[in-house]
Amino acid sequence: MATILIMEDDMAIHSLIKEALELNGFNTLSAYSGTEGKLLFEQAQIDLILLDLMLPGMNGEEFLQQIRHKTNIPVIVISAKNDQDTKLELLTSGADDYLTKPFDVKELLARIHIQLRHAIKTSDDNKKxxxxxxxxxxxxxxxxxxxxxxxxxxxxxxxxxxxxxxxxxxxxxxxxxxxxxxxxxxxxxxxxxxxxxxxxxxxxxxxxxxxxxxxxxxxxxxx
Structure with a gap:
């Protein structure tokens, strides 16, 4: 099953996401700051990242900019910022999806499945x-x-x-x-x-x- 890195410093939201993912069979890694998330990203095999923007240490925008030089793995931004310009800027700079807080857990799970399906859809293809x-x-x-x-x-x-x-x-x-x-x-x-x-x-x-x-x-x- 896929491993998902949760980067969220709000303990209540983090726990809600973690519980929902693990109940649905996902492996999870937890980071409560941008620097902690970057360390886990560099050390572990991760299939998808859930990224809050307002993180201590290194904010979400900076984290996204740094990892996009190294990987194409899916990143779903989860943020309280809901203006259209912010969403478009994040999608332009490398986010694959954007979910506004407060969010429905079922919608989050659906978006995760969509992103993972895109990421692995070629794995069964005989062509390399x-x-x-x-x-x-x-x-x-x-x-x-x-x-x-x-x-x-x-x-x-x-x-x-x-x-x-x-x-x-x-x-x-x-x-x-x-x-x-x-x-x-x-x-x-x-x-x-x-x-x-x-x-x-x-x-x-x-x-x-x-x-x-x-x-x-x-x-x-x-x-």
């Missing part, structure tokens, strides 16, 4: 690598390379790129992408999709190549 021109993905390590140089993607960006590489030339609507990657019904999520596509384009930026084509009035395709 996908290669498309000068882009390669190692399906075991989730390592993405462009011209043999590692590029660091968020979990969502990785899932979108994998969707494109597995279906080159196919045109995807925004609803297609959202329902495939987020695994939930599409509802007025153009802004979210556009943000992730823009980030992915920037990370795949080459002087003479724009892999992700906009098909006006329809969506996107990888060419």
């Amino acid at each position: 690598e996908i290669q498309y021109k000068n882009i390669s993905i190692d399906l075991d390590t989730r390592e993405v390379k462009l011209n043999d140089q590692i590029i660091h993607l968020t979990g969502r960006e990785y899932a979108i790129l994998l969707l494109f590489l597995e279906n080159p030339q196919k045109v995807f609507s925004r609803a297609n992408i959202y329902e495939s990657v987020w695994d939930e019904p599409y509802f007025d999520s153009d802004k979210t999709i556009n943000m992730h596509i823009s980030n992915l384009r920037n990370k795949l930026n080459l002087r003479d190549t724009n892999y992700i084509k906009t098909i006006w009035g329809i969506g996107f395709k990888f060419d």
Whole structure:
């Protein structure tokens, strides 16, 4: 079963999450500060991180920035901050999902299952690598390379790129992408999709190549 790192300094919320996860068969690790969480991240095999933003020692934003240089494992931010700009900024900087406090435990568990499903969906595939021109993905390590140089993607960006590489030339609507990657019904999520596509384009930026084509009035395709 997956191991989840809980980074939350509120004892009551931390205990609630820990109990719910363990009752549902997950292994848990506990951190009550950003520095403690970073130490556990470096020492243990972790499959998903639940990250509060207002942490002592090292705040959640700084922690997220540091680990995104090393891993693509899913990170779900759980925060009392509920303004749209904060959510978009966190998703842009590497979070895979964002849940606002107070939250429903059942919703948290559902989001965890979705993220873990995305993270392991290629593990049963016989292929070990996908290669498309000068882009390669190692399906075991989730390592993405462009011209043999590692590029660091968020979990969502990785899932979108994998969707494109597995279906080159196919045109995807925004609803297609959202329902495939987020695994939930599409509802007025153009802004979210556009943000992730823009980030992915920037990370795949080459002087003479724009892999992700906009098909006006329809969506996107990888060419």
